Structures are given as C-alpha cells and as structure tokens.
Amino acid sequence: MRAYPLDAARARVADLRSVFAVPAFRTYIFGNFAMTNGFWMQRIAVGWITWEATGSEAWLGLVAFAELFPSIFTALLGGALADRYPSPRVLFWGQVLSGLIALAFCLLHLTATLTPYLILALMSGMGAISGAVIPARLSMASWLVPKPLLPTALAVNSTSFNLSRFLGPAFAAGLLIAGSAALVFLVAAMSFAALSVALWRIRDVPRTGESRRTAPPAGMATVLRDVIATPAIIGIILLQLAQGMLVRPASELFPAYAEAVFQRGEFGLGALSGALGVGAVIGALALSGARETREAVRQIFTMSVVFAVSLIAFALTGTFWLALVILVVHGIAMSASNISALAFVQLNTAPERLGRVLSLYTIVFRVGPAVGAFLFGITAEATSLMATGIGCGIVALAVTAALFAFITRNLPRT
Structure with a gap:
C-alpha cells in the first residue's frame, strides 16, 4: 500500500x-x-x-x-x-x-x-x-x-x-x-x-493534436440557455461571482491596510501581497483532484467557507504578523476554491458547449472583482476597513451556504 x-x-x-x-x-x-x-x-x-x-x-x-x-x-x-x-x-x-x-x-x-x-x-x-x-x-x-x-x-x-x-x-x-x-x-x-x-x-508552432476547428456562433442567450440546463454549473458560477464581489476585493485595498491599519508602508504592502501569494502557491500544489461530483462540490464549498472566514479574521486583527499568517490561509483557500471550481465546470460540461460556458465563466470571474473592488472601497471609506471586511465576509458565508444547499439539492443521486 x-x-x-x-x-x-x-x-x-x-x-x-x-x-x-x-x-x-x-x-x-x-x-x-x-x-x-x-x-x-x-x-x-x-x-x-x-x-x-x-x-x-x-x-x-x-x-x-x-x-x-x-x-x-x-x-x-x-x-x-x-x-x-x-x-x-x-x-x-x-x-x-x-x-x-x-x-x-x-x-x-x-x-x-x-x-x-x-x-x-x-x-x-x-x-x-x-x-x-x-x-x-x-x-x-x-x-x-x-x-x-x-x-x-x-x-x-x-x-x-x-x-x-x-x-x-x-x-x-x-x-x-x-x-x-x-x-x-x-x-x-x-x-x-x-x-x-x-x-x-x-x-x-502549429496547434498540438487535432486541427483547429471553428467554434459555433453563439450569443449570450445561447450561453445562458446552456448553463441553465445544468443547475450545478449555475451554482458554481454564482459562487465565483459572490466571491469576486465580496471576498477577493479586499486584496485591492492592501495599500490602505498596509498604511492605515498596520502602519508598515511599502514593506507592509509587499508583505501582505506576498503572504497571499505564498498561500496561493500552497493551495495550487496541495489541491486534491476530487473527481466524484459530490466530493468535488464539498471541496469547493469547504474552501469557500475558509476563504470567507479568513477575510473576517483578517479584518478583525490589528497585529501585522498575525495578519500575514491569516493571509497565507486566505491564499490557500482562494487558490484551491478557484481551481476546484474551474475544474468542476470543465468536467461537468458537455464538450460541444464547453467553450461557450467558459466564456460566461470568464466574464463572471472578471465582473465580480471589478464591481466588488469599487463597492468595497466606497464602503470602507464611508465606514471603515474593519467593518467592511467583516460585513462582506458574513454576507459571503450566507451566500455560500445558500448556494451549497441549492447545488446539493440538484445533484443527481448516486
């Protein structure tokens, strides 16, 4: 053995x-x-x-x-x-x-x-x-x-x-x-x-393997119809949107955290970003390749919960070195949940519509952080970085729980 x-x-x-x-x-x-x-x-x-x-x-x-x-x-x-x-x-x-x-x-x-x-x-x-x-x-x-x-x-x-x-x-x-x-x-x-x-x-260099084929034309309506046919895919894509809007934007505010919260200046900014990067590398290397559908869903949502909880912990701490440790955990969860979600979408989408579904996935993956960073910054300026981080983390946990219930309810029985 x-x-x-x-x-x-x-x-x-x-x-x-x-x-x-x-x-x-x-x-x-x-x-x-x-x-x-x-x-x-x-x-x-x-x-x-x-x-x-x-x-x-x-x-x-x-x-x-x-x-x-x-x-x-x-x-x-x-x-x-x-x-x-x-x-x-x-x-x-x-x-x-x-x-x-x-x-x-x-x-x-x-x-x-x-x-x-x-x-x-x-x-x-x-x-x-x-x-x-x-x-x-x-x-x-x-x-x-x-x-x-x-x-x-x-x-x-x-x-x-x-x-x-x-x-x-x-x-x-x-x-x-x-x-x-x-x-x-x-x-x-x-x-x-x-x-x-x-x-x-x-x-x-020519493309490896079979010759390149022209993708069938597809508007957004076709893409949406394809996704609606698989509720689990909808749930995973919505989870990425929620993470992008509520959790991932915190890293865009690292300059403010480094200066206003921890008083560490440029060094603090590099250390915060570096700690997140270390965690992301660990998450990518240590990720288990769960292929059974229910196991994969549990893996995605476990890491999503850790992602949100670690944001709350980061927002609460005023100790710089503890914040770095929390960000390593945050990076692990971020990387593992993102890679697992993308793999789940690819493994559970029919090949003839994979490209179109991934195009929607990519757009959602970009629009979430774009809108989220803007709203996170405005809210932090109106209230505080701590209150915004805690609030976003709590909402992310609630959305994650709701989407987990939705997806597991629609998974096929095995």
Whole structure:
C-alpha cells in the first residue's frame, strides 16, 4: 500500500519531465513567468502611488474597477481572435501593447505628471488589452502540449502564476522602499518584452493534436440557455461571482491596510501581497483532484467557507504578523476554491458547449472583482476597513451556504 503514493509521485515527476521536454511550452512558460512577475510588480506600484496621491480607499477600488471592467467587453472580441488566429500571435500583440502602457507609466512618473485620472485611463487600457488576450492565454497550454499532458501543463502554469504573486510584490516593495516606482514600471515593461520575445519564437508552432476547428456562433442567450440546463454549473458560477464581489476585493485595498491599519508602508504592502501569494502557491500544489461530483462540490464549498472566514479574521486583527499568517490561509483557500471550481465546470460540461460556458465563466470571474473592488472601497471609506471586511465576509458565508444547499439539492443521486 505504501507504494501507491510513491508511484503517484513518480508518475507526476514523469509528466513534468514530459511537459518541459516540449520546447515550445518550455519557451512559453519561462517567458510567461517573467511577465507575471512584472505584472504583479506593476499592480503593486499602481496601488501604492494611487494611495499616496489620494489617501482614498474609494480611489483604490476605482482603479481596480478600471482595470477589470473593460475586459468584460473585450473578452468577447478576444474569443473571436483566438478562434481565427494562432494563440501565440494573439498573445504576442497583447504583450507588446501592455509593455507600451508600462513604459507610459514609467515616463509619466519620472516627469511627475502621473495623475490619478491618468492612472485610471492607463489601467482601463491595460484591462481592455487583458480581456482581448484572455481566451488566447487560456488556450496556450492546449495549443502547445499533447492532450494527455494538458492537466500537468495547466498545473505548471497555475503554480508559476501564483509563485509570481509572491515574488513580484516582494521585488516591487524593495524598489518602492528605495523610492523607485519608475524603475518598477520599467522592469514591468521589460517583463512584457521577455514574453513577447518568447512568443515570437514560437509564433508559427502549429496547434498540438487535432486541427483547429471553428467554434459555433453563439450569443449570450445561447450561453445562458446552456448553463441553465445544468443547475450545478449555475451554482458554481454564482459562487465565483459572490466571491469576486465580496471576498477577493479586499486584496485591492492592501495599500490602505498596509498604511492605515498596520502602519508598515511599502514593506507592509509587499508583505501582505506576498503572504497571499505564498498561500496561493500552497493551495495550487496541495489541491486534491476530487473527481466524484459530490466530493468535488464539498471541496469547493469547504474552501469557500475558509476563504470567507479568513477575510473576517483578517479584518478583525490589528497585529501585522498575525495578519500575514491569516493571509497565507486566505491564499490557500482562494487558490484551491478557484481551481476546484474551474475544474468542476470543465468536467461537468458537455464538450460541444464547453467553450461557450467558459466564456460566461470568464466574464463572471472578471465582473465580480471589478464591481466588488469599487463597492468595497466606497464602503470602507464611508465606514471603515474593519467593518467592511467583516460585513462582506458574513454576507459571503450566507451566500455560500445558500448556494451549497441549492447545488446539493440538484445533484443527481448516486
């Protein structure tokens, strides 16, 4: 019996070797790791200079809204682009444009002309670009590796993203402490350039496996009808919307927490973001692959409860180091619940409508944090960060319980 875990570990190592033996995937994943570090560095710098310029929780929420909301609309265009053109090429042009925006941030900050309204405009542009390339980004693993290796490739990509969630803020905090926000933006621009170079090298790599097929045309009405046919999918998507509106926005207010609650400045901002990133990496690595439907639902909702409870605990504590520990737990729950929910949707959706259902999932995943960050910031400014965090956590728990009851009631009997 002891051989089973060892055999599983050996199989995982073999899959990892096979994935990294694919030259195009290896080129992409290292370039993408550089880019995601720059992405998180830029987000930390934008949040900090917004807080320094305004001292307003509402402005922090508004900037987060400006980044996320435009992507809801451009994601539909991105789906059409990903269906028509090779994913590496679509993603390449997105990185070029993102790099130009990072350079604009750098130059405007150096010349002391970066106003809050210009920050809003630039982040709106970044959000629009992000939405346009999301479908291509999500399909990169399936484009580059054989289908049997797809789960391993996705796990590598998720771990890479969450590791950069820890490293990027740490690098950014160090540069901000040194007074070099412009250098943060320059490094971010270089990271976008690094992925652009990697994508240019693999721009003509054909899709692995079967030839690319044109997706059937589908409007939002068709997507909604497909989702309504599966109540469990509706429940999981609504859960992601609730988490996005009520729990995830707290991380957008980290600059306010670092300065107003913990009095730790740039160091505190980097530490808070880094602790969340450490937890997210642990959650991605430790997640069990529950495939039986009821077990998967229990796993999703257990992590969702921990996600909400840890927000309440974070809002209540005034001790910085305890807050970091809580955020590690928060990050574990965030990562595990998100990955489990996405896997559940994919495993329980018919292949012929998977793309359309995932397009709705993506839009919901973006609109929740966009609206939530804006409302969280306004509410925190009108009341307090503590009251807003506690209130959002309690409402999230109530919504989670209601959705769990709804989903389990509609699951097929086994």
